[in-house]
Amino acid sequence: MRRLRLQLCVFRLKGRRSGKGSLAKETKNTLRDSVYSALKAMIVTGQIPPGSRVTENDIAAKLTVSRTPVREAFNRLERDGLVTGRPRQGYVVTEFDINMFREAFEIRELLDGHATELAATAATAQDKARLRAMLAECERLAAIPERTNREKFQELEVGIDLHRVIAEISGNVMLHNMLCGILDKCQHYVWTELLWLDEWKIARDEHAEIVDAICAGDAARAGTLARAHVRGSRDNVLRLLQAKSDYRNFLAKAS
Amino acid sequence: MRRLRLQLCVFRLKGRRSGKGSLAKETKNTLRDSVYSALKAMIVTGQIPPGSRVTENDIAAKLTVSRTPVREAFNRLERDGLVTGRPRQGYVVTEFDINMFREAFEIRELLDGHATELAATAATAQDKARLRAMLAECERLAAIPERTNREKFQELEVGIDLHRVIAEISGNVMLHNMLCGILDKCQHYVWTELLWLDEWKIARDEHAEIVDAICAGDAARAGTLARAHVRGSRDNVLRLLQAKSDYRNFLAKAS
DNA sequence: GCATGCTATTTTGTATACAATTTTGAGTGT
DNA sequence: ACACTCAAAATTGTATACAAAATAGCATGC
Structure with a gap:
């Protein structure tokens, strides 16, 4: 099973801060929102390719935050249909269908x-x-x-x-x-x-x-x-x- | 500001388990899903009236679970537009507009x-x-x-x-x-x-x-x-x- | 050599502890 | 009586610890 390897941002999306390293207070909202935006940008632009498995720990470590905001971001992404997750099997970037x-x-x-x-x-x-x-x-x-x-x-x-x-x-x-x-x-x-x-x-x-x-x-x-x-x-x-x-x-x- | 007082379920929705007390393993999914279903049912049926403030602690206590699954349920409900929440001010059942x-x-x-x-x-x-x-x-x-x-x-x-x-x-x-x-x-x-x-x-x-x-x-x-x-x-x-x-x-x- | 079963690791689900911020309320001064 | 200030309480945001489940790897048996 392919495992995610977060790549450096090739380019920045206008407006959104695609976070690598610690996402600072740039967006002074909550961490959950920042993680959500960062992850969404990475998925939408294909930096995290469809089908790759994404673990909370990896993202949390990459972004130097705890798992909690990452989990909440995943919830929202799942609701958006950008990732699909089954109960205890983690999340996968929704594959092309x-x-x-x-x-x-x-x-x-x-x-x-x-x-x-x-x-x-x-x-x-x-x-x-x-x-x-x-x-x-x-x-x-x-x-x-x-x-x-x-x-x-x-x-x-x-x-x-x-x-x-x-x-x-x-x-x-x-x-x-x-x-x-x-x-x-x-x-x-x-x-x-x-x-x-x-x-x-x-x-x-x-x-x-x-x-x-x-x-x-x-x-x-x-x-x-x-x-x-x-x-x-x-x-x-x-x-x-x-x-x-x-x-x-x-x-x-x-x- | 009106504070929520959870009332007992007047009647049960078919299919959905409207939880009062500890929501047991009836739905054997995750707690998050159970809390989500229970809260959604309570909101949709107006048992929690629009405009009422809902605190994580109250819900967690009523359902005898920790705040974590409640938070995740709130996230999904917010995405559904059934509750609206501002960063550090809690959630309110979306008012009629x-x-x-x-x-x-x-x-x-x-x-x-x-x-x-x-x-x-x-x-x-x-x-x-x-x-x-x-x-x-x-x-x-x-x-x-x-x-x-x-x-x-x-x-x-x-x-x-x-x-x-x-x-x-x-x-x-x-x-x-x-x-x-x-x-x-x-x-x-x-x-x-x-x-x-x-x-x-x-x-x-x-x-x-x-x-x-x-x-x-x-x-x-x-x-x-x-x-x-x-x-x-x-x-x-x-x-x-x-x-x-x-x-x-x-x-x-x-x- | 291959399948099977067990254990060990990984990973999610849940609970709790702590931090930060907002709200509330009492108390004081005018 | 009213307004303002400051502190305490309540509540969310975040981190961490623990439990349960699934995956992976290894060893064993055929």
Whole structure:
């Protein structure tokens, strides 16, 4: 059974402090929250790969805290679906499950579509500026020549954050929270499974169209575009997964 | 600030062991799970009223366990949105918030509608029998003459469970989980805020129509009915809340 | 050489002890 | 009578100790 070996953070996530060593008082919340954020960041970015077993002691030692806050963080992560734990067998980073991926996108089509409709009605001038700025940031990151995984990941993150922000603008807090939960999982999977493929590409044009519709206040069009975008993303991801699976089968047959 | 006084269970929830005294090995899972179930049942049924402050020590003492499993249960409950806790100020059973109620029903319209569509396609003969049995149970409970709150609550619970089962039949596990989370909250509110009103009535006929459509395999009709039913429930609840609010205002003005 | 059973280690589950912070309340001064 | 201060109590946050269970490794027997 693969055992976790915590690697140093390759890069920092904006906003979140991905803790290595003692997580100081940077985030002056409770330790539990800090551990939660740190672990979540490590999982979502694939630094702790899916399927790896994670023990409380290791994490506690790495982060130089006691097991208690680590346990509580694990509880929350389990609730998020990022780790799965059975009674006395510890926790495992949730493995990729193509069926769950399908389910997630099926729900996203509903929720994202609705959130985008609401956002088109509710967006203030400030909100619109914020969305446009995110698009610009995406463009900037995409235009960097010979970019590394770091830039690729940043582009992915901004692209997904765009949907989080749209959900926030919708004004329905519960909707926002639910979508964020789903997006965390998707991000985790996309990053760990797909980003290494050269063919990966964020649908920048689709994002731009959606933002345009929101800025124009055209709720119906924004919703339609968003739903189509989710379907497109799903198909794109499933296609890549298929290619990856084929490749693996090819390797297996060759050996 | 109101302090919690745990009351004895007035009646037991089917399936769940609502723990009073030491929660024995009935559920042979971990203590954390037992505490979680017990607390959740107490909150959902309003035995611990919204707004009451809940301290770890009280619960731990009542259930004769240490604070550790209680803390972990609180963490999960907070994640469910049934209690809200601020860093060093303990936990409070989430208070009723009419806006959150609106948000929940807005999302339910999407998710319940979709789940019902899926269920109409996916339901097996066994599933259909199960749904019909639940309807029959509802009828039976409704027909009891001079029924007490106990029967009223049971009818409510079966009526809500119907939606949980439909979501389960849909086959989309994530959808099922999300809907269950929302329904828990709604049940909690309906029970604590509205059930005392005589006008409260479950829409038995609407439920029957939905089940009929599912059994007929008519996905489109089932979905349409489900969405209309959710809207109807929302309007019904909001109307009752308005009446309650008016009543309170009347009392306040009179004094 | 392989399977089986036992022990030893690891790891989680629970309890308790301690620290830090917030709340409460009494007491004092105006 | 009211407000303010400070101390004591209560409560959560964290650490550690102990118990129970599961895993892993080794030895033994076939």
